[in-house]
Amino acid sequence: MDLPFPDLATRPRAEGGLVMALPKGRILKQLSPLLARAGLEPEPDFTSESSRKLRFTTNHPNLDLIRVRSFDVATFVAFGAAQIGVCGADVLMEHDFPEIYAPLDLRIGACRVSVAEPAEMVAGEDPSRWSTVTVATKYPRIAARHFAARGIQAEVVHLNGAMELAPAMGLSRLIVDLVQTGATLAANGLVETEVIAPVTSRLIVNRTALKTEPEAIGAWIARLRAALDG
Template identity: 60%
Template sequence: MAAPEKLVLALPKGRILDEVMPLVRAAGIEPEAAFDDPKSRQLEFATNVPGLSIIRVRAFDAATFVAFGAAHLGVVGNDVLTEFNYADLYSPLDLKIGHCRLSLAMPVEEADDDPRAHSHIRVATKYPNLTRAYFAGLGVQAECIKLNGAMELAPSLGLSKRIVDLVSTGGTLKANGLKEVSVIADVSSRLVVNRPAFKTRPAALSHWIERFREAVGGAAA
């Protein structure tokens, strides 16, 4: 019998990985032991499912791997889905994990500064497309400075007094003298599938969509 054609599941590193693994395991996928070894430098891991492997990558990269077909399914926040708007990503399922929000924040002492009083503002963010669209809706042109981390430093160092970033508890903002002034989007993690792969391998990918759907339902019960 021919071996099954390979499937690759892209999972994001960090906090979301801890939240998604109970669902992955509930769906019937158990990675090899090296996956749970903090000293392991592997990036791709075999699983108990023949022909299915897991890659562990940055959250933004999970979307790219799936969109371009290097992975066939993955876990991606809807913030990333909206930011990149990849045509070849199909998102059939909200996994009900990774809850946070994409918010505009400013120094506490300047939080009352209405952006609509300006024709042009500067914003530090990891999400330039979402940020520009948000401010365009207010009739304001936003110059976005792309940062991949340490966003909270931008106001204190004079880079930009406005930042757009993910917020969970708000503790990091408060510790850096910043205030959340507006919520741009509520965020949760989604199961995503490569559209061309779904057309050519509908049975295999539909199987895993349903297994994850059952896992989410079981977690909510």
């Protein structure tokens, strides 16, 4: 039975308790209705824009939430600091943690990892003739693997944001970035030339935790699967 919120907002993980890592920002807003349908209600501060807290209690005394950057969700789960979480398929592709199992596609946060280049270069370029290419991206492993599969060595410029500026500023010929509508690319004179992979958000779990606490983690997988299908 679900209980009222505990008095303490921060508490050590109880025996048999779980921590779920969730991403900040746009995906969290899309995720909230699904969590509600699964019967998960965070403490009020969880949805507060002004709250500086990162760990939150819920209406389930054996489950806490942490709110972190999307790229960090996978790291928290892979290293066992959180046993369950939600992150994009792009993050899983980039990190490729063997410790993570992704049992559910949550069908939110739809976008894609794509290659883009300046519009004026598209007509005059022949990628089949390239041996090397400079690429600005926050996905160095995805970019390197993608171009290596085509026999091209990618010289990666690792940026955490503002990728669209890189070609115009002479940092790179191309970018590899997450694209939703393409509006930001167009506003910066870039054209999407290739989709590397479609992306949606996934439920992820730590494999060791799934073995040691199969009932608790399995119950949340079942709750979220039912919420998706309901």
